[in-house]
Amino acid sequence: MIRHADVLVIGAGGSGAALAARLSEDPGRDVLVAEAGPVPRALPEFPADLLDARLVPGARPGSPAVRTVPALLTSGLPYMAARGRFLGGSTTVNGGYFIRARRADFDRWSAAAADDLWSYDRVLPLLRALESDLDHGAAPPHGDRGPIPVRRTGLRHPAAAAFQAAARELRHPDEPDKNAQGAPGFGPVPSNTVDGRRVNTGIAYLLGAAAHRPNLTVLGDCTALSVVVGRGRATGVVAEHGGRRTVLEAGEIVLCAGALASPHLLHLSGIGPAGDLARAGIPVVHDLPAVGAALSDHPQVAVEWVPRRPMPEPSGSWLGGALHLRSTGGAEAGDLEILQSLVPVSGLVTGTTTVPGAPLPFLVSVLAPRTAGGLRTVSADPGVPPHIEYGYLETGADRRRMREAVRAAAAVAATDAFGEVSRSLAEPAAGTLDDDRELDRWIRARLGTSQHTCGTVPMGPAAAVDGHGRVHGLDGLRVADTSILPTAPLRGPAATAVLIGEVIAQAIRSER
Structure with missing residues (x-):
């Protein structure tokens, strides 16, 4: 084991695996990765359920590859947020949704960071370099030589075909390539899955060419x-490995533990808002108020429909199609999402692909960029979870957008085209749909989250890190995961998490 590395990467998830693999392409740089979960050394060592793209391990309570963190979605509404604890991090347990952020997201992040490193034009070569697009090849704006395979879900399943026909009946535009920055509409979902197998970042980046690098x-x-x-510089990380505590030393440390774990780790290190840290009994090392001050995520509810006849088992992915549309007065195109699941909710939580007689869901989310809530560490004991608040449904605009999203899904289910496969909407009932207050109550009772947390260690001149992930006021310490994005993207952030690893790796290499 490397006891003193040039770079120590904390976390081998969406960002960390990519960053470590890219940095280790330089043979003169020793890279050490510390992953909290198991690290298989070969593909056959992965449990079969973690590779099956028809399953979502993160939705299954008690999955050994998942750790859960208590949180509040809104006042008085507790929730257990799931994160991957395995090689590949949350890309091992998520749904395999791999849609790029929108150009508007990059414009917003670039402005917040005061660094055009995050502009769409600057990151596009890296987006192309990280993927092998199995549908479009090297045709602009795609790549065909990267480690992550990208395949769009087929629309051959009867429910997916009916969703496409319903979207057309409602005159929503077709969007056949959701990674091409076209006008939002209906289309198949880009996914890092191939022939029914999930290819997480650990497999793609660390079990490939990088696996045999001596550095x-x-x-x-x-x-x-x-x-x-010490003296304004990060020199190592205290870690628990093999039942013992040890100090891993490095010339530079990069936290890639995720948007919940990275700010908590900073707080435990005395880096964060001084008043909160002192109240938690943590000696203040560096007062940095932006760490954990807010977070950004996407609220979600399931709108279920009753099949007219038994639906076939999904063959390659649990995902069908996706519809993105603009909310009334929405500043961003496509800020509402209707994501189709070909597996019932009861199947997602039990790890089965079919449940006879069960309704099938649309997962309905509001993707409008906003921050709320936050993460506050309450104890110096690493085993005590932080206090996390999502701050959902706090404003009238939040509630209005969520109602619009639910009603848009209900409109899909009510079309003649979707009636070919659907007998009816399971709920909400027509009376609930037509009454704002009743619909607000229905949404709150079923509220969940898309698990798209960002913004807990935001980049910006007056925030927590700069555009290269460097922690303000300290040397030798960076953050490189979705916590640095000031707001969650207008799409799920898995593809962007990988991009963050690529961007920060390029920044480190350019500085040397």
Whole structure:
């Protein structure tokens, strides 16, 4: 094991696996990765359910590849947020949704960071370099030589075909390539799955060419507890590995533990809002108020419909089609999402692909960029979870957009085209749909989250990190995961998480 690395990467998930693999392409740089979960050394060592693209392990309570963190979705509404704890992080347990952020997102992030490194034109070559698009090949704006395979879900399943026909009946535009920055509409979902197999970032980046590099070491079951800081510089990380505490030393440390774990780790290290840290009994090392001050995510509810006849089992993915549309007065095109599941909710939570007689869901989300809530560490004990609030449905605009999204899904189910496969909407009932207050109550009772957390260690001159992920006021410490995005993108962030690893790796290499 490398005891003193040039770069220590905390977390081998969506961002960390990409960053570590890219940095280790330089043979003179020793890279050490500390991953809290198991680290298989070969594909056959992965449990079959983590590779099956028809399943969503993160939706299954008790999955050994998932850790859960208590949170409040809105006042008085508790929730358990799921995150991957396995090589590949949450890309191992999520739905395989791999849609790029929108140009508007990059414009917003670039402005917030005061760094055109995050402009769409600057990141496009990296977006192309990280993928092998199996549908479009190297045709602009896609790549065909990257580690992540991207395949769009087929629309051959009867429910998916009916969704497409219903969207056309409602005159929503076709959007055949959701990674091409076209006008939002209906289309298949780009996914990092091939022939029914999920290809997470651990498989794509660390079990490929990087696996045999002598300058790259990946430690599994190695939990980071705090960052060691002396004289304004991060020099190592206290970690628990093999039942013992050890200090992993490095010339540079990059936190890629995710938008919930990275700010918590910074807080445990004494880096964050001084008043909160002192109240938690944590000695203040560096007052940085922006760490955990807010977060950004997407609220979600399931709108279920009753099949007219038994639906076939999905063959390659649990995902059908996706419809993106603009909310009334929405500043961003496509800020509402209707994502089709070909597996019942009861199947998603039990790990089965068919449940006879069960309704099928549309997963309905509001993607409008906003921040709310936050993450506050309440104890110096790493085993005590932080206090997390999502701050959903706080404003009239929040509630209005959520109602619009639910009603848009109900409109799809009510079309003649969708009636070919659907007997009826399971709920909400017509009376609830027509009454704002009743619909607000219905939504709150069923509220969930898309698990798209960002913004807890935001980039910006007056925020927590700069556009290269460097923590303001400290040397040798960066953050490179979705926590640095000031707001969640207008799409799910999995593809953007990988991009963050690529962007920060390029920044590090350019600085050397």
